[in-house]
Amino acid sequence: MPSSIGDAFIAHPINLHHKHQDFTLLQEVPDSYTWTQSDDYPSGDSVISESVPVIDLNHPNALQLIGHACKTWGVFQVINHNIPIKLLDNIECVSRSLFSLPIQQKLKAARSPHGVSGYGFARISSHFSKLMWSEGFTVLGSPLEHFCKLWPQDYSKYSNVIEDYEKEMKILAGSFMWLMLGSLGISKEDIKWAGPKGDFKEDRGALQLNYYPACPDPERAMGLAAHTDSTLLTILYQNCTSGLQVLKDGVGWVTVPPVHGALVVNVGDLLHMLSNGSYPSVLHRAMVNRTQDRISVAYLYGPPNGVQISPLPKLVGPCQTPLYRPVTWSEYLSTKAKHFDKALLYVKTCAPVNGVVDVSDHDNRVKVV
Ligand SMILES: C=C1C[C@]23C[C@H]1CC[C@H]2[C@@]12CCC[C@@](C)(C(=O)O1)[C@H]2[C@@H]3C(=O)O
Numbered sequence: 560m561p562s563s564i565g566d567a568f569i570a571h572p573i574n575l576h577h578k579h580q581d582f583t584l585l586q587e588v589p590d591s592y593t594w595t596q597s598d599d600y601p602s603g604d605s606v607i608s609e610s611v612p613v614i615d616l617n618h619p620n621a622l623q624l625i626g627h628a629c630k631t632w633g634v635f636q637v638i639n640h641n642i643p644i645k646l647l648d649n650i651e652c653v654s655r656s657l658f659s660l661p662i663q664q665k666l667k668a669a670r671s672p673h674g675v676s677g678y679g680f681a682r683i684s685s686h687f688s689k690l691m692w693s694e695g696f697t698v699l700g701s702p703l704e705h706f707c708k709l710w711p712q713d714y715s716k717y718s719n720v721i722e723d724y725e726k727e728m729k730i731l732a733g734s735f736m737w738l739m740l741g742s743l744g745i746s747k748e749d750i751k752w753a754g755p756k757g758d759f760k761e762d763r764g765a766l767q768l769n770y771y772p773a774c775p776d777p778e779r780a781m782g783l784a785a786h787t788d789s790t791l792l793t794i795l796y797q798n799c800t801s802g803l804q805v806l807k808d809g810v811g812w813v814t815v816p817p818v819h820g821a822l823v824v825n826v827g828d829l830l831h832m833l834s835n836g837s838y839p840s841v842l843h844r845a846m847v848n849r850t851q852d853r854i855s856v857a858y859l860y861g862p863p864n865g866v867q868i869s870p871l872p873k874l875v876g877p878c879q880t881p882l883y884r885p886v887t888w889s890e891y892l893s894t895k896a897k898h899f900d901k902a903l904l905y906v907k908t909c910a911p912v913n914g915v916v917d918v919s920d921h922d923n924r925v926k927v928v
Pocket residue numbers: 564675681682683684697765767786787788789790857859892895
């Protein structure tokens with residue numbers, strides 16, 4: 560099993576046989592980018608009767624509001640988070656500069672099939688037969704190695720912004736951990752790996768820059784297909800073009816409108832496990848726009864290498880068994896790379912008895928039949 564997230568995909572490299580596209584040359588959506596219902600394409604319009612909560616972190620009841628949003632939606636937007644608007648502007652500028660480089664230049668920093676960092680299709684692309692109308696750049700740790708290839712002259716001004724952003728996001732993500740878990744009655748003593756000061760100093764994150772070019776036929780294209788994040792939590796900055804949608808049980812796809820200066824926070828699969836299923840990891844996707852391009856930056860936050868995530872004992876009733884078995888982040892990423900939307904089933908302690916899933920006898924895992 561992989562021991563760090565940089566190794567998580569070694570056993571499951573992505574081998575896409577499609578060439579990278581220069582979207583600016585496309586006057587129409589090619590067949591390989593045309594999604595239909597059977598490709599998991601969105602049916603109908605998104606719902607506007609309900610909206611994802613926008614929470615002011617200075618509100619006296621912020622903790623309760625966050626807890627409620629996590630339980631009912633698995634996602635919320637936050638304002639007054641103390642991240643300077645200037646830094647959000649700067650990360651958007653760096654992303655725009657990167658994606659507007661010529662395709663040959665971007666490919667110099669291409670992600671390797673078994674790697675995490677670099678330029679390329681979203682990792683989940685290998686689970687779909689159609690291509691997504693987007694480009695991505697993933698940063699794990701320092702962006703220097705790749706940025707030297709993209710901008711041989713002035714890589715440091717770009718990498719400084721990324722490093723500042725990563726630093727701020729890491730601190731913010733640590734605070735969200737306590738806010739999201741605090742509302743479930745979890746305190747600093749309950750999580751040993753939070754470190755002696757409870758500041759989650761050792762935890763780590765990856766940064767995903769996403770670019771969605773304007774699309775001549777947005778109804779038939781998909782920016783980023785529906786997925787849950789394999790994280791504890793994700794903090795997303797989206798620019799002023801809408802595109803993010805979340806699926807709410809019994810309601811449908813709901814657009815998360817950009818709110819100036821706000822950040823979107825969503826529950827990932829690992830926090831869902833830690834909460835013993837109380838918090839859903841929200842299914843989300845990104846749609847594209849006919850006239851405007853769109854940029855988003857996701858900070859994907861997870862536990863340190865080697866730490867096993869399992870339901871917190873306080874959240875498992877005295878007569879219950881925990882819903883999930885312990886897994887490290889890299890083990891889970893590897894399971895996700897192989898089984899995608901079935902990954903959570905594979906880490907369940909027992910299979911549902913509805914006949915969809917069967918317990919395999921030889922490796923003690925769940926087999927989907
Ligand atoms: C730490 C992570 C989390 C990853 C894999 C790895 C690096 C890149 C992340 C994303 C970012 C884009 C959506 C996603 C679904 C994808 O394709 O790559 C994410 C995935 C996950 O959350 O599973």
